[in-house]
Amino acid sequence: MSQNLEQLVVRHTHRLPLPSGPAGQGDVAARQFDAVLMSVGFKLSAELLTRLSGLSAGTVVDTAVRTLRTVREMTGDHVRHNTYFVGFPAGVPDTVDFWMRCVTEALADDTSRESTLAQLSDGVLDLLTLPSYGTYRHTYEEMLAAHDELIAAAGDRMTVLHPGGAPREEITGLYLALAGSGTPLGDDGLRDLETLAGACVDGPQPEAIPVRENRAVVNRARLTAGADLLLDTVTDVLRLACALSGGDVTLREPTRFRTLPRPVRRALLAGLDAVVAAAPAKLADVTAHREAFKRLGERLHPHEFPKWPHAAEVFAVARGEKRARSFDSRVEELLGMHDVTGATELLKSAPGKLFRSLDRLLRTALTQDERDAVVAAAEQAAPMVAGRVVLAVREHLHNRARQTGEQRVFVNRLGRAWVTADERPPVLPPERARLISLLDAETGRRLPSPQRLLVDPDVLDVALPLSGRATASGLGVLPRGSVSPVEGELLRFFVYWKQAGLRTDYDLSALMLDARYRTTAWLSYTALSGYEGEHSGDITEAPDGASEFINLRLGAVRGAYIVPQVHIFAGEGFEEVEESFFGFMLREGEQRGRPFEPRTVRMKSELRGPGRVAVPLAFRRERDGRWTARWLHLYLRGLDTGNRVEGHRVTLSTLLRGIVEREYLTVRHLTGLMAAGGADMTLWDGGAVPDGPVTYIGLERPDGLHPDSRVVTPENLRDLIPV
Structure with missing residues (x-):
């Protein structure tokens, strides 16, 4: 199995495909593997530790190297997170004092003195022209030396990796789950499905592929392998053509169709002909995507294939030469x-x-x-x-x-x-x-009627994933509308980005609102410190990658809501940069540690969306004083340049009100229906699990579940949606 496929299995299932190495004395290497995993917030289950211990030490080491690379990427620990202020969150200055210091340094610099004096005389100063503003003034190693070691706490995240089956079995299982999903996948999910479909084209196939976008991705792999296509509408053929051209199989965005080889053109036209011949009424579907079909017809040249006359009818409808009422x-x-x-x-x-x-x-x-x-x-x-x-x-x-x-x-x-x-x-x-x-x-x-239903109470308020596009890929990410508990004294946001070519400036901000959604304060590059916390400093370009952080003391926050945001001030969009992601950490007050500690990361999600302002989630103080996270996954259009928190306060408060006050269907709804249908439901208190098989629904799979148990966690929550 290729490393890429193994990575997909670990990321999607939190299971480690068992390597097929020789037996041996791998117990020491396995314990060392487990210890290193714990340093980044992961751990081997007891069963997985036992199985690895029975393999050769070399096999365990090779597995550890691959797996550590994967889990570090899952948490965001695969890159170096430096900060502008070396001692952050300590030593963050007052904003105006900091700006004045940058001006003083610019006046002392022969190369910038004249332009700085000219700007000061005009009364408007561009911070980006100051030599000491916006770029790191110390190395990553110097930043690390300025911080004490993290003190371990019981609340640190520990994601357990469980044993999987044989590599081929795990790949096939993941492919069948994604291809047969009853809910649409997100963009990252579709890309993963495409990889898996190519590897599994000769193996077992799902009984049905109900989501059209999934079908297009699978059909592309089948076409490449010379297998029969799965088509029942003319739109299926259009989606497949988009996939073959590297375009948008959801048909949201227009695709620029490539010149296709003659065998591919024959396959697409034969597919169209068969669909229309079996059900002529399906020609009516052409009108919904008339322009796309016209452009596709220019690439397929249906007039060259007179033996498929029904395919030619599709393009006649698109051109308006034949009427097919929708x-x-x-x-x-x-x-x-x-x-x-x-x-x-x-x-x-x-x-x-x-x-x-x-x-x-x-x-x-x-x-x-x-x-x-x-x-x-x-x-x-x-x-x-x-x-x-x-x-x-x-x-x-x-x-x-x-x-x-x-x-x-x-x-x-x-x-x-x-x-x-x-x-x-x-x-x-x-x-x-x-x-x-x-x-x-x-x-x-x-819904199934499990005899024993074991439910983690923390999952009850997770919104049902009715669409994969209501969430983002990453670690600990929940669907839009979900509510999850927040436990800890310090809340720390982080954003990382690496520009592909243009100078790119992302700005991390946090807006605080009261119970009536009115602004009480914010932290950003224009407000580096306040009663609530500190900003790590503004980085204005990222040729080698850059990070920004915000540290908040939850007990000191004035107001009821915290809304973190990522603004694109200048440069490449979220879908154009080489890499970008957002996340948050939770710590106890005395833990100390580096600005970024993977063990404390509770969520890390990719930033891949339209618009120039990302709003991943918000935090709410409940009436009893507890804090909860409310998942948003929103992108605002914003401005082409110069986006900052001050300019979007009204829009954000309005959006937040609308989403917070909307009631989403959650796991609680489905478990309630299961219980009403006769299931014996028990809320799991975190203790010992039952000896026999159960249906378990929770945020993390507990260790020790019976092997015949059905397990539903956020990674496969879509399986809970009835067909």
């Missing part, structure tokens, strides 16, 4: 005539579209008979609707109880968010209650 246009026509009953009858043939249209149908209905017809149609269609759609509509209807005129938050598939007043007429309570009851019954019918 399903959506027929629905719109009926609704335009206020024929709610007729539109409902038509939508019954497309159960997913019917469920997504329930709110509009009920708002449009003028009579009780029409509303009854809508609910009756939903009852008939429910068994044929995907589980994630059932849950998404359930969450939507629950939040429709709010008053007209309140804030409505939109978050698109890219994580870009905006807010507007909700002026929709209400869904009347009787129909809303009937539908919610229907949706809960349908979900409960599909």
Whole structure:
């Protein structure tokens, strides 16, 4: 198994594929491996330690080297995190005093004195022109020497690695799980699936690939290997063409199609022909992506292949030479005539579209008979609707109880968010209650009925991952809307970025708000220190990588919310830099240590999204004084240059209010339905686990579970969504 595939298994499952080395006396090497792992916040389970101990020392060492490289990258410890102020969080000066010191040093420098005096005489000073501002003034080694060793604490993160099966078994299992996922994967998940699909094309395949983007990635691997394609719509072929051109298989962004080899063109045209020949009505799907199909036709040259006439019809529809009325246009026509009953009858043939249209149908209905017809149609269609759609509509209807005129938050598939007043007429309570009851019954019918259900209480408020795009890849990352406990005295944010070419300046900031979402304070390069904490200093370019930190004393924070942000002040975007990630650490007051300590990292997520301002999560002080994390995964458009916390305070407070006050469906909802269905549910207190098999749902897999147990953690939480 290649190192890259092993890395995927460890990252996605927290299992270590067992190496196929010779038996031997590897116990000493295994214990040393475990000790080094603990220094970065990981640990071998007792069973994995035992299995490795029975292998040769050389095999264990080779495994340790590969695994340590992987877990260090998972926590962000694979790069050097330097700070501008060498003693951070100690020794951070007052902001104005620091700026004046930089000016004094610039005036003492022959190369910068004249320009600095000219700026001072004009009354406007550019900090970036000061020689001592924005670049490291000491080496990484000098920074390390200025800090004491970290004192171990019981609250330090310890992520346990469990034994996996044989390497091929683990790769296949991960491929089947990702390819057969009932919820869309994020961009990183799709890239990982593509790697796995290429390695598993000759092995077992999932019974179904319900998500179209996943299917496109798998089809690309199958086409390369000469296997049959999995196609049932013309859009499947379009997505595959996008994958072959390195474009966007979600069809959000236009793809510039490449010149394709003749065998590939034949395969795509044959696929189109077969789909349309089997179901001519599917030509109607072309109109939704007319321009993309026109551009694809210019690359495929269908006129060169007269034996596939149905494929040529696809491009005739795209060019407007052949009419194929879309399903959506027929629905719109009926609704335009206020024929709610007729539109409902038509939508019954497309159960997913019917469920997504329930709110509009009920708002449009003028009579009780029409509303009854809508609910009756939903009852008939429910068994044929995907589980994630059932849950998404359930969450939507629950939040429709709010008053007209309140804030409505939109978050698109890219994580870009905006807010507007909700002026929709209400869904009347009787129909809303009937539908919610229907949706809960349908979900409960599909959920498994485990005899013994063991649940970690900390996972109950984790939002259901109805889309992989509602989260980001990384360690300890939870879906948007999740709430998780925060335990510790010191909260420390970090951001790291490395520019690909242009000078790039990312700025880490933290905004503090009161219970009414009004600003109380902030920390940033314009406010380096305050009552709440300290900023590590502004780094304005990152040719070799750069880090910024914010240290907060939670007991000193004035207000109810802390909102960390990453602003792009200048240079490359989050999707253009060579690397960028954000995270936070939690420490006790006396732990000391370096600015970055992997054992204390609770979350590290990749920054890969649109816009110029990233808002990964927020922290809220609850009424009893405890702090919780609220997961956001948002990107704001921002300005082309010069973004800073002062310019986005109003937007952030408005967005935060909308998301915090929205109620998300969580794990609590599904475990409650399981318990109502007869499962014997126990909340796990962290002690000994049962001897027999259980279904365990939690943030981390406990050591010692029965081997026949089913385990659901954030890494595979999507498996909890019923099909």
